Amino acid sequence: MNTLMSLWSRHEAELRGWLRARMPIQAEVEDILQDTFIKVMRQEPRLPDVAQPRAWLFEVARNTLIDRLRAAKPWVPLPADWEELPEESAQLDAVDALVACVPRVLSELDAQDREAIELCDLQGMAQAEFARIKGLSLSAAKSRVQRARQRMRERMAQGCQVSFDACGSVDDFVPRPPLPDVAQPGTLI
CATH class of the missing domain: 1.10.1740.10 (RNA polymerase sigma factor, region 2, helix turn helix motif)
Structure with missing residues (x-):
């Protein structure tokens, strides 16, 4: 002591x-x-x-x-008109409606990007498992998924005219016409 x-x-x-x-x-x-x-x-x-x-x-x-x-949790004062702020559910409704654009945009991606998104994001496959079945290193698989997500985001922004707010959340979009009734192989309808 x-x-x-x-x-x-x-x-x-x-x-x-x-x-x-x-x-x-x-x-x-x-x-x-x-x-x-x-x-x-x-x-x-x-x-x-x-x-x-x-x-x-x-x-x-x-x-x-x-x-x-x-x-430390910083305190942020509520705005005086806090009751007039849009409901979070309004943003969720926009995102739910945007789901209708996903099959169309997925069908427009190349097969490699579509497969990465379908397996890892839509079916919930772990990227390590994706790497194993595709014969890739984990790093290469993560890169492939990231690039596919980026290309899908760009396509969504362009094709569905998605706009994002300052936080990167979906702010607005213009729906695209639905896919034709004939399903293309490897696409979600």
Whole structure:
């Protein structure tokens, strides 16, 4: 305990200054410093094995700060007209209606892209399994699926005139005419 107290007293002010530079609220700095001290006390039996005690203290303080920041949930005030905001269900209705465009766009993709999307996204096959059955490395399979998704997204945006909001969610679209009654091999109807 004497070694720990000596180490702490030598570096406490430096730790406090380091935390102040990263956390503007003084009360938070003191709380983080106290939490750091508690963590260091719990690890005291490990202290003789630590090659660089000062660096170790800063590592514990950094991890404590990160834990505190991750746990913080920022509060965002509601707008004054929050009741007039569109319902989330309206966005879901647009997405549900957009599903009608999927078979048409899928039929327009090349066979390799269509297969990747049908197996991994529509049938829920794991990409590792897709890689195995196609004789690909996992990395190559993931790339193939990503490229297929990107091409499908581009086709959806172009063909169905899909527009996206700032968050990347579907905002609006123009439905395309349905597929002809004759089904093409490998397509969903």
